[in-house]
Amino acid sequence: MTGGLTGQADLHCHTTASDGTLTPEQAVVRARELGLVALAITDHDVTEGVGPARTAAGRGGPEIVPGVEINAWADGTEVHVLGYYLDVDDAGLQTVLYRLRRDREERLLAMLRRLQALGMTLDPERVRAIAGEGSVGRPHVARALVERGHVASVEEAFGRLLTPGRPAYVPRHRLSPREAIAAIRRAGGVAVLAHPGLTGRDDLIPRLVGEGLQGLEVCHPQHTPRAQARYLELARRWGLVATGGSDSHGPDGPGAQRVDIGALTVDGAVVTALKRLAKGGPT
Ligand SMILES: [Zn+2]
Numbered sequence: 001m002t003g004g005l006t007g008q009a010d011l012h013c014h015t016t017a018s019d020g021t022l023t024p025e026q027a028v029v030r031a032r033e034l035g036l037v038a039l040a041i042t043d044h045d046v047t048e049g050v051g052p053a054r055t056a057a058g059r060g061g062p063e064i065v066p067g068v069e070i071n072a073w074a075d076g077t078e079v080h081v082l083g084y085y086l087d088v089d090d091a092g093l094q095t096v097l098y099r100l101r102r103d104r105e106e107r108l109l110a111m112l113r114r115l116q117a118l119g120m121t122l123d124p125e126r127v128r129a130i131a132g133e134g135s136v137g138r139p140h141v142a143r144a145l146v147e148r149g150h151v152a153s154v155e156e157a158f159g160r161l162l163t164p165g166r167p168a169y170v171p172r173h174r175l176s177p178r179e180a181i182a183a184i185r186r187a188g189g190v191a192v193l194a195h196p197g198l199t200g201r202d203d204l205i206p207r208l209v210g211e212g213l214q215g216l217e218v219c220h221p222q223h224t225p226r227a228q229a230r231y232l233e234l235a236r237r238w239g240l241v242a243t244g245g246s247d248s249h250g251p252d253g254p255g256a257q258r259v260d261i262g263a264l265t266v267d268g269a270v271v272t273a274l275k276r277l278a279k280g281g282p283t
């Protein structure tokens with residue numbers, strides 16, 4: 001592709017605005033150290049990391065791609081939809097994200113009630129403090145459980161208590177992928193299905209394309225080379241932009257998310273393709 005951004009881009013990372021361990025400023029510094037030409041800030045259900053990242057990047061780069069990763073549900077399966085180059089000031093988008101975060105707060109209190117019934121009392125204020133500026137979630141509950149000595153590790157907290165089928169697990173409010181895609185596109189963004197290899201529901205892809213999906217996250221640290229080849233083929237078949245990124249939650253993130261920024265990158269031409277689509281180009 002001519003006129004594309006030259007270099008490598010990481011199009012998926014989380015900061016302290018959600019459940020990442022690096023601040024947006026630290027993420028930018030890391031991306032700059034690695035010589036990335038672009039970094040997308042894709043926090044869960046929140047865009048507050050984008051502004052500070054842009055300020056930190058300044059004119060020195062990398063280019064900050066405004067993004068978000070929205071948690072949605074389809075037929076009982078959790079589906080993550082990435083949004084790129086959206087207007088973070090769009091009122092409709094922020095209303096959807098605000099509702100998701102409010103529901104997450106209600107979910108926190110429900111989880112704490114369940115833990116209390118198991119004899120594991122946690123102070124919600126402490127869990128929120130661990131979450132800091134980010135939207136509170138299971139990783140923060142897990143860390144609070146470790147802190148109080150109720151479990152030995154974050155992994156144990158997830159494995160014994162906080163995953164589906166375990167006694168303190170509470171499902172989240174279920175936004176549909178259609179609603180997530182619509183919110184992203186109404187805000188001028190490009191809607192991309194995150195890590196389809198983790199979701200394991202390739203049968204949903206045609207439906208999501210019909211609902212306005214424009215891209216597929218082909219490159220992800222937890223995709224095998226075989227899965228990556230398959231999703232590249234599916235992206236071609238459905239006319240979707242093939243994206244990718246590290247899905248880094250910081251070098252100290254939980255479990256499989258302990259991945260550094262830039263651990264997986266895509267060509268800068270992908271950034272150019274996303275920018276064109278966000279400007280209303282053909283899908
Ligand atoms: Zn995800």
Ligand SMILES: [Zn+2]
Pocket residue numbers: 012014069247
């Ligand atoms: Zn992610």
